[in-house]
Amino acid sequence: MAELNAIAPSKKERVMDAVRTAGVDVSDWANFKGGNAKAAVNPKYCYEWAFIEPSRVVVLNLWHTNNQLVDGRVIQKNNFRRDEANYRSWGKGVWAKRARKIDDALQQAVSDNLPVRVILLDGKMRDRLDADATRSEVTFRQLDPELWTITSYDFATGENTIARGITTDKFVDQFSIDQIDKGSPDRRDVTTSAFVRDPQVRRDCLRRAQGRCENCGSQGFKTPSGALYLETHHIQPLAEGGADTLSNVIALCPNDHRRAHYGLDTLDFRDKLYAAIESK
Numbered sequence: 001m002a003e004l005n006a007i008a009p010s011k012k013e014r015v016m017d018a019v020r021t022a023g024v025d026v027s028d029w030a031n032f033k034g035g036n037a038k039a040a041v042n043p044k045y046c047y048e049w050a051f052i053e054p055s056r057v058v059v060l061n062l063w064h065t066n067n068q069l070v071d072g073r074v075i076q077k078n079n080f081r082r083d084e085a086n087y088r089s090w091g092k093g094v095w096a097k098r099a100r101k102i103d104d105a106l107q108q109a110v111s112d113n114l115p116v117r118v119i120l121l122d123g124k125m126r127d128r129l130d131a132d133a134t135r136s137e138v139t140f141r142q143l144d145p146e147l148w149t150i151t152s153y154d155f156a157t158g159e160n161t162i163a164r165g166i167t168t169d170k171f172v173d174q175f176s177i178d179q180i181d182k183g184s185p186d187r188r189d190v191t192t193s194a195f196v197r198d199p200q201v202r203r204d205c206l207r208r209a210q211g212r213c214e215n216c217g218s219q220g221f222k223t224p225s226g227a228l229y230l231e232t233h234h235i236q237p238l239a240e241g242g243a244d245t246l247s248n249v250i251a252l253c254p255n256d257h258r259r260a261h262y263g264l265d266t267l268d269f270r271d272k273l274y275a276a277i278e279s280k
């Protein structure tokens, strides 16, 4: 488990400093009676488990103890909606609210394709399935320098998996690149997608394509991480009620993707694209 130990937090950063570094605007932390001097312990913020900077980043507080190593990748499986329901039934309303916010942050990250940053915690972790467990004690808290990826999120149940890093994939699309761009500190572009795209569908589609355009067969170009780049495209657009499922999503080279949107023959082209993935 050397890989897991290597990322264990070893300092106790202040929450405010960690979230500021991650790209969250913390100017409001000083707006209380403690003023600037006490901003870092503003109770409105400093106990939260998740922070959302709209259109820019979400930051999650997660226990290092919950990290697992799967196929060489650090992942966590959580269900904050289940936690919220438990806390509520145990009369822990404040914890329930914090759990809800971390679930909201995940939903927003998926919907708006936002980068995910993680503050890793270590210390005495409360058992979240034990109604009588006493509260956790944080010994170490540190912003993980890597971006994380939500690899699955079930909107029906809140069940989710997040993985450390975003560039270990062999295949990437425009949304992966967008996350990497937004994760760099000097980018503040506002780009939001109006429709939720299931990250698992994109990944399955890219895996089906194996780096080759599913229309013309040409190989996607290589990105600096070594991954092959194609663009995932909804054949019937989400705006027209198209499904966000593997049978409606195709991986295309950038040229064919533009053609699908702006070509003279877009409707005929749709039929061709459906035929291309049906035969796979």
Ligand SMILES: [Zn+2]
Binding pocket: 213, 214, 215, 216, 217, 218, 252, 253, 255, 256
């Ligand atoms: Zn192509």
